[in-house]
Amino acid sequence: xxxTEPVCQYELKAARDAMEVIQGKWRIPIVISLTYGxxxxxxxxxxxxxxxxxxxxxxxxxxEENKLITRTLHDSMPVTVEYxxxxxxxxxxxxxxxxxxxxxxxxxxxxxx
Amino acid sequence: xxxTEPVCQYELKAARDAMEVIQGKWRIPIVISLTYGxxxxxxxxxxxxxxxxxxxxxxxxxxEENKLITRTLHDSMPVTVEYxxxxxxxxxxxxxxxxxxxxxxxxxxxxxx
Numbered sequence: 001x002x003x004t005e006p007v008c009q010y011e012l013k014a015a016r017d018a019m020e021v022i023q024g025k026w027r028i029p030i031v032i033s034l035t036y037g038x039x040x041x042x043x044x045x046x047x048x049x050x051x052x053x054x055x056x057x058x059x060x061x062x063x064e065e066n067k068l069i070t071r072t073l074h075d076s077m078p079v080t081v082e083y084x085x086x087x088x089x090x091x092x093x094x095x096x097x098x099x100x101x102x103x104x105x106x107x108x109x110x111x112x113x
Numbered sequence: 114x115x116x117t118e119p120v121c122q123y124e125l126k127a128a129r130d131a132m133e134v135i136q137g138k139w140r141i142p143i144v145i146s147l148t149y150g151x152x153x154x155x156x157x158x159x160x161x162x163x164x165x166x167x168x169x170x171x172x173x174x175x176x177e178e179n180k181l182i183t184r185t186l187h188d189s190m191p192v193t194v195e196y197x198x199x200x201x202x203x204x205x206x207x208x209x210x211x212x213x214x215x216x217x218x219x220x221x222x223x224x225x226x
Binding site for chain 2: 006011013016018019023029033043088092094098099106109
């Protein structure tokens, strides 16, 4: 097979955009954690124990800026802060499913052979 | 809604594995470039002009190590090197489609509003 068809730059840009939003070690785990429901900071931290609190704050902020999650302050005693996925964050579901599926497939191929 | 169901660590690990393989700015563009057919180094570079040759070499090597692409040396005049997706590399197709789709959706939501 010999084909030198150039790539479609628009398609490439869209995939890059997506990668930029979910990049790094932590954003995907945080979004997955929130697919299990609205959570407080400590609850997310319990799901992802190897992240530092500082990094978790920072990544939650980045996800909020990209409109994937909301941060809601409850004027309770004590004050609580809850994080939840927005509809845009929830729209990551199919992509997360594919990431999981492919991750399992990859592991099976690499480790299993 | 108030739910504090903890995340499934196995699911989270699989998604993280996938992210690790396709991480960074360049691997996805390289894989997408090769979905358009077997290519030589210069042809991939033409698809992704903003990558440095050194970085392209490095990322091709990483993709080869993860068994996503093959590197074939042809004893021609001059000698040519061709890169192609392996079946494992081709199995990224659905994930790439989802990345593109979600990237377009994200852009529409963020820019369009």
